[in-house]
Amino acid sequence: MVTVFVIVFLASVLQPFLPWYIIAVIAFIAGYFIKQSPLSAFSAAFIAIFMLWVSYAFVLSHANNDLLARKVATLIPMHGHVSLLLIFTGVVGGLVSGFAALSGRFAAAL
Amino acid sequence: MPKILPVKYFKFILSAFVTALLIVAFNSQLILPLAFARFLNPYQGFWQNAENTKTWKDDEAKIPGLKEEVKVYFDERLVPHVFAKNDQDLYFMQGYITAKYRLWQMEIQTHNAAGRISEIIGEKTIDVDRMQRRIGLGYGAETAQAYIAKDPESKKLIDAYCDGVNAYIKTLKPKDYPVEYKLLGYAPEAWTPLKVALLLKNMANMLSVFEYDIENTNFVAKYGEANFRELYPDFIADEDPIIPKGTPWNVTAGDNTDHSQAQANAGGIIKNELFANALEKPDEITGSNNWAVSGSKTKSGKPILCNDPHLHLALPSIWYEMQLVSPYMNVYGATLPGSPAVIIGFNDSISWGVTNGGRDVRDWYKVKFKDASRDEYEYNGQWVKSEKRVERYKVKGKPDVLDTVVYTRFGIVVFDQHFGTADSKKNLAMRWTAHLPSNEFKTFYQLNCGKNYDDYINALKNYTCPAQNFVFASRSGDIAIKQQGRFPLRDKATEQGKFVSNGITDKDEWKGFIPTEDNPTVKNPERGFVSSANQHPTDSTYPYYYPGLGVYENYRNRRINKLLTAAQNIDADFMKKMQTDNYNLLASEALPVLLSLLDQANLNEKEKKIVDELSKWDYYNNAGEVSPVYFEIWWNELRKLLWDEMADKNVPMKQPNFYVTVEFLKHDITSQFYDNLSTPDKRETRADIVLMAFKRIEDTLRKKEFVEVNEPYDTDENYKKDDLKAHDWGSYKDTKISHLAMLDPFSSMHVYSGGNIGIINATNTTNGPSWRMIVDEGAMKAYVVYPGGESGNPGSAYYDNMVGNWAKGQYYEANFIKRGEDLGAKKLFVSTFKP
Numbered sequence: 001m002v003t004v005f006v007i008v009f010l011a012s013v014l015q016p017f018l019p020w021y022i023i024a025v026i027a028f029i030a031g032y033f034i035k036q037s038p039l040s041a042f043s044a045a046f047i048a049i050f051m052l053w054v055s056y057a058f059v060l061s062h063a064n065n066d067l068l069a070r071k072v073a074t075l076i077p078m079h080g081h082v083s084l085l086l087i088f089t090g091v092v093g094g095l096v097s098g099f100a101a102l103s104g105r106f107a108a109a110l
Numbered sequence: 111m112p113k114i115l116p117v118k119y120f121k122f123i124l125s126a127f128v129t130a131l132l133i134v135a136f137n138s139q140l141i142l143p144l145a146f147a148r149f150l151n152p153y154q155g156f157w158q159n160a161e162n163t164k165t166w167k168d169d170e171a172k173i174p175g176l177k178e179e180v181k182v183y184f185d186e187r188l189v190p191h192v193f194a195k196n197d198q199d200l201y202f203m204q205g206y207i208t209a210k211y212r213l214w215q216m217e218i219q220t221h222n223a224a225g226r227i228s229e230i231i232g233e234k235t236i237d238v239d240r241m242q243r244r245i246g247l248g249y250g251a252e253t254a255q256a257y258i259a260k261d262p263e264s265k266k267l268i269d270a271y272c273d274g275v276n277a278y279i280k281t282l283k284p285k286d287y288p289v290e291y292k293l294l295g296y297a298p299e300a301w302t303p304l305k306v307a308l309l310l311k312n313m314a315n316m317l318s319v320f321e322y323d324i325e326n327t328n329f330v331a332k333y334g335e336a337n338f339r340e341l342y343p344d345f346i347a348d349e350d351p352i353i354p355k356g357t358p359w360n361v362t363a364g365d366n367t368d369h370s371q372a373q374a375n376a377g378g379i380i381k382n383e384l385f386a387n388a389l390e391k392p393d394e395i396t397g398s399n400n401w402a403v404s405g406s407k408t409k410s411g412k413p414i415l416c417n418d419p420h421l422h423l424a425l426p427s428i429w430y431e432m433q434l435v436s437p438y439m440n441v442y443g444a445t446l447p448g449s450p451a452v453i454i455g456f457n458d459s460i461s462w463g464v465t466n467g468g469r470d471v472r473d474w475y476k477v478k479f480k481d482a483s484r485d486e487y488e489y490n491g492q493w494v495k496s497e498k499r500v501e502r503y504k505v506k507g508k509p510d511v512l513d514t515v516v517y518t519r520f521g522i523v524v525f526d527q528h529f530g531t532a533d534s535k536k537n538l539a540m541r542w543t544a545h546l547p548s549n550e551f552k553t554f555y556q557l558n559c560g561k562n563y564d565d566y567i568n569a570l571k572n573y574t575c576p577a578q579n580f581v582f583a584s585r586s587g588d589i590a591i592k593q594q595g596r597f598p599l600r601d602k603a604t605e606q607g608k609f610v611s612n613g614i615t616d617k618d619e620w621k622g623f624i625p626t627e628d629n630p631t632v633k634n635p636e637r638g639f640v641s642s643a644n645q646h647p648t649d650s651t652y653p654y655y656y657p658g659l660g661v662y663e664n665y666r667n668r669r670i671n672k673l674l675t676a677a678q679n680i681d682a683d684f685m686k687k688m689q690t691d692n693y694n695l696l697a698s699e700a701l702p703v704l705l706s707l708l709d710q711a712n713l714n715e716k717e718k719k720i721v722d723e724l725s726k727w728d729y730y731n732n733a734g735e736v737s738p739v740y741f742e743i744w745w746n747e748l749r750k751l752l753w754d755e756m757a758d759k760n761v762p763m764k765q766p767n768f769y770v771t772v773e774f775l776k777h778d779i780t781s782q783f784y785d786n787l788s789t790p791d792k793r794e795t796r797a798d799i800v801l802m803a804f805k806r807i808e809d810t811l812r813k814k815e816f817v818e819v820n821e822p823y824d825t826d827e828n829y830k831k832d833d834l835k836a837h838d839w840g841s842y843k844d845t846k847i848s849h850l851a852m853l854d855p856f857s858s859m860h861v862y863s864g865g866n867i868g869i870i871n872a873t874n875t876t877n878g879p880s881w882r883m884i885v886d887e888g889a890m891k892a893y894v895v896y897p898g899g900e901s902g903n904p905g906s907a908y909y910d911n912m913v914g915n916w917a918k919g920q921y922y923e924a925n926f927i928k929r930g931e932d933l934g935a936k937k938l939f940v941s942t943f944k945p
Contacts, residue, residue, distance in 0.1 A: 016285075020151040021133050028129075038121075057152040064160035068289070068905030071855040072156055075293075076144070089150040089157075092136055096147060099129040106122035 003044035006030050007097065008052050023049055023093060024100040031104025038105045045101030050090035057089050139295060139507075149292055159289040161906040168940045175202060175273050176945040182207060184938040185925045188900040188908040191433040193929060198270045200436040201450045203943065205274025205301070208430055212447040212902040213279070213298055214288040215426040218850055220305045220448060223247045223312035225503070230294050232506040237529075240513050243501045244524045245389070247315055249517075250544040251307035257547035258307065264552050268303050271450035275301035289904060290851060301448075309448035310551070314544045316421070317466045318576040319395070320661050323474040324388040324538070325764040327610040330381045332761065341766040341774070344650070344658030348769070350668050351646040352579060352591060353630045354637060361628040361653050378618075380476060380610045385538065387530040388762035397663055398465035398879075399689070399870060400581040401641035401670060402589040404634060409681045410888025413583035416685050417454055417463025418879035420872045423847040425857060425910060427898030429454075429881045434558070435929055441558040442892065442926050444881045447902075451554035454881060456892060456926075459561045460584045461885040465642045467577025467593045470657045471543040473606075473620070475520035475613030476536060484516050484526075484537070490615050494519075520613035521545070539613055541620070543596050548574035563588045563633065570594040571626055579642035585887045591640035592631035593647045597624045602655035624654050639674045643667040643870075664769040665695040665868040682893055685884045690919035691870040697741050698729040700772045704744060707775065707800040716808055731871075733840030733864040742842070742866070743810045748803035751794075754787050768868060775800075811837055839864060843875055847897050847913065849904075856904040861897070863917040871919070882921065893921035 010026045027045040034041070061069040066082045073085040134140060136147030149155045178195040180203045185191065190207045194200035209216065221227055225239035225248060242248070259265050279298050291297060330338045349355075400417040408414055421428055429444035434452060443455015454463050479496075480486040486493040497517040502510055516523040521541030524530075530538075549572050556569035566582045570592055573580075577595035582588070598620035600606040611618050630647040632640060645667035646658065673688055701724060710721060720740050727737035749771060756763040766774070774781070779796065786794045786802075794802075840862040849856035865871030865878065872878060884893040897916040901908040915922070925936060 015151070015153040019137075019284075020147050020154055021137060024129060024133055053150075053152050057150075057157045060152055060157045060160050060162075063162040063164065064905060065907075067907065068156065068160040071904055074855040075853060085150075088146075089152070092146045092150055096129065096132045096136060099125055099132060103122060103125040103129050106118065106125050109118050110122055 001040075001044045003030050003034050003036065003041065003101070004048045004051075006034070007045055007048035007101075011049065011052055020093070021096070023097050027097040027100035028104040028107075031101030032108045033104075036105070038102055041101040041105040042098040046094035046098035049097035050094035053093045054086050054090040057086055061086075144293070145295060148295070154285040156289050156292055156905075158285045159292075159903055159905045161901075161903060163907060166939050168942075170942045170944065173206065173277050173943050173945065175277050176943055178945065180943045182941045182943070183927070183933050184940070185933050186936045186938060187431075187912070187922060188938060189431045189433070189925065190900075191435070191925065191927055191933070193435045195437065197267060197436050197438060200434055200439075201267045201270040202274035202277070204432065204434060204445070204450055205271040205276075206278045206943075207274075207432070208445065208447050209275040209278040209301070211900060212426055212430055213275075214290045215850060215902050216275070216301070216305075216309070216448040217298060218290070219312055220308045223251070223308040223315070224305075225501070228511075229504045229506060230296055233508050233511075236503060236505065236511060239503055240501070240529060241524075243513070244515055244522060244529060245315070245540060246522045246542060246545050247308065247311050248501075249499070249522065250314075250542070250546075251304055251311045253545060253547050254311065254549070255304050255307040258549045258551060259303070261549060261552065264549055264555070265303075267450055267555065268306055268551060271306065272301045272303055288902065294851070306449050306551070309446060311544055313446065314575045317578075318471055318542065318544065319389075319391050320466075320468045321470045321472040321474075321607075322388075322391075322661065322764045323472075323608065323610045324385045325762050326608055327380050328384050328761045329756070329763045330609065331384055332763075333755070335381075341770055342764075343770065345646065346664060346769050346773075348664065348668065349646055349649060350671055351648050352593065352640075352642045352667075353632050353648050353652075354635055355649045357632050357635070359628075359651070359653055362625055378612050379604050379606070379608075380612060383476075383610075384761050385525075385536060385610065386760055386762075387525040387538065389524075391764070392877075395466075395468075395644060395661070395663070395867075397468075397644035397666070397872065399641075399643045399666060399670060399872070400463040400465045400579065400591075401639060401674060402461075402581050402583040402591070403639045403674060403677075403680050404589045405587050405888075407638045407674075407678055407680050408888060409679045410886065412585065412587060412886075412888030413589050414680060414682065414685055414887065415456070415461040415463060415581060415583035415589075415885045416689060416883065417465070417581065418689055418872075418882045419454065419464065419466075420877055421880040422876060423845070423878050423880065423897055425847050425849050425898055425904075426902035427880065427896055429896055431894065431896070431900060431924075433926065439559045440928070442924055443883070444896070449551065451551060452558050453554055454883060455558075456885045457558065457560070458585070458890075460557075460566060460582065461887065461892075462557055462566065462583075463581050463883065464578045465581075466644050467579050467595060467647065468644050468662055469577035469593070469595060469597055469647070470607050471576050471595065471597070473521070473541045473598070474610045475539045475541065475618065476610055477518055477520055477523060477539045477613045479537060484523075487518055488614050489519065518613065520619070538610070543575040543598070546574055546596060548572065548596075550574065562586065563590060566590065567592070579644075579647070581640060581642065583885065583887055585890075588634060589640050590631065590633040591642060593629055593642075594626070595629070596626075597629070597654075597656060598622075599624060600655050600657070605655075605657065608657040628654065637675065641667070641670050641674060643670055661764075661767070663868075664767065666870055666872065669693055669695050669870055682884050682886045682889070682891070686893065686919070686921055689870065689879070689882055689884065690865075692731045692864040694729045694731045694738065694741075694866065694869055696768050696772075696868045697727070697731075697738075697745075700745060700768070700775075701727070701729075701741055703772060703775050704748070704800060704804075707797055708804055709797055709801050717804070720804075720807060731839055731864050731866050731869055733843075733862055734838050736838055738839040738864075738866070739811070739837055739842045740807050742839075743807045744803050747806040747810075748800060751786055751799040751803055752783055755783060811842075814842070843873075845873055845875055845878065845917070847910070848876070858897070858910045858913045861913060861917050863919075879916075882916070884921070890926070892924040892926060894924050895921045 031041045069082040078084040180194045183191040225242035227235045398419040402415040405411040433442040441457040443452040478488040501513045521539040525538040553573040582590040643666035644663040731738040845861040847858035865873035899908040
């Protein structure tokens, strides 16, 4: 999906330099300009950030043998399950991205 | 009728609102307990702190602020070996590297000392902060810093250290911040010379606990002089002081106290009043050990020096191991993150170490103000003006809090109607030698460069607070020990300093200080060794009065001296065994007494078995034994029952020490103290409480939850204890090395080891040897270990990698390299820094 590609591309280029909520701006713009149903906008934006964040986090953690992630997955009570922590990471980012894209879609319809 | 908004506007507003709400909720702690997106996003959040050692390789960097090139070699434990071409660059780099690995720790510890924790945590910690400022940690640091700035050499080097720390901080972007900053939601601050002073005062505070003025006054007021003398004697029968009995005193001035004037002091010692507030103190100190053995007793014919300071066990570790090399010095040892120089260590000529001296360096005075304004107080029959200092506390999420603190010539008023229990109108001022101008940094700098005994003695002259026993050994063959600090001259007849005093006249004040040359010291004694383990520095013949009081150690010192007296042909292996010795001298003296007093007539099967085990015990607190558990519970419960009179929360008093307790049980057949206050109808006897305490052993073990070790992040696989439901000593003691912010996943839990308070291996649940060092001057080798790791990053493999070996009593050989030498296979990587 175009939306997924656009958001993943822009986020991966901009996120290293900007605070994380730049994803909201990116998703809003994508939602505004790319014609699709509101549900499609939300899902695509959600999936885009979910995939981006989970895969990058996975790569970083794997290189560390999950040493830190296991500790954080106990601090945030998840019984040390790194996979749960990864999913949670993706959901948190995905929700923001999804609702931003949805707002963009509704703004375009005004 | 107003027009209703079309649905499409409603959809936009609602979705935009939810988006904004999520951003706020996930980016702050206003709605949720953690800023989840800020913390969890992989680009800036904690995932960036997951250390990837595969990327480690030799590197180069340009650092403005350096004068010349510096090379830093990192060895197999990530210990940095810094090679600089001048002293300024050396300390600059010490700051830089320490900040690279321990930045958060440095800052949180100085925030703690400065009473600024509430800025980060919130209003929960306001009273903790207020206490820190009221005891004058900040004031003492400011005084010290101003004084140090007058010494050009010290100022130059401390400034260089700060510049180094700040140079590192400048390289940081938010994604590079240590994980605790991300968790708590703040950013690192610039480092300043004041923070160096705060750090040193923080240490002084941890080690100055040995005053019980308020507790003693309370006890005497409630139970009288006779009981006081018995329970808190100045000296015990088995006294084994640091300076061996019979050593002649070469004092310059002698005792300056004027005994004829003793009763003429108009203020006077207070023995008939109760005070509701006192500083919190640990139940029994864990202290530290050090000793040095001369060539006459070693295999090599040259001295061996050992030191293991005992502190609260924390992560990141309180010590940071380093080697510092410049054309003027080559020094190795333990540093304190936040302060330049090596604090405990060795160079190519000498070695040194410290234990806490335990001298009383804090005195309490009851101040008499003219009125509620506290603008003036009584002094020599007149009203003199007090000074007021308004402390401002920034509180996270709340408005600033103000606290006005009054300063008098008798010290800072710690407890008053605004701080302490509500009904305490008594203004208690505390005078503390840490408030005096001092330059402790210079002492350590001069030790770092020192070449011989004279340099060591000269270096100690600057050292003020608190009392520390500096042990010394030189490659050329000298050993020595000196208790150093600035100690007030006190009036012996009135035992000034042992109780709360009225702060009304000049006669109540300190009369000056003991000259530094007269502090207790000995060099190359006949017995062939020097040692200290927080015991009495001297016997009763020392020409200056100091409140002795029974806070001193009575067990580790005797065990150490016995072992060293008997030993010959000592080598480093012997010292390793000695530093990790688990022999429980207290148990060997107390248990026979307890067993003889135990009424064994009506014991059940389990209890008979416990008695049987205890009777067979060899008095070693080894991790795998069960008898230490039984003894520990029995002994602790008995003390609770015996000394319940001192557990009054409204009237702080100190429990008599272990030695006095054993003697009391042996000789006092009847006493009011055997009575248990919680049973007003019954008057318990000695045998009653011994039996009651014994019965609690089984009960305690049944209730205690033993935890299965299955944490995924145990670092030493071989050292996991599979079934902690066995009630052995290691499991019961359950040593824990806590993260500084009390986060369990970042702590090292269930560390299985032996030892205890009163044992050379002084490891209990929370405290223990924070650094172990053995310096073999003959072989020019040193063996070290500490319960932690060089990296302060919980995501690093080097965060707690040494805990396992420390718990097993094993050591690492220090890589003490010379300029030009290579670490070879032990090298992880080399960093080159250019100006």
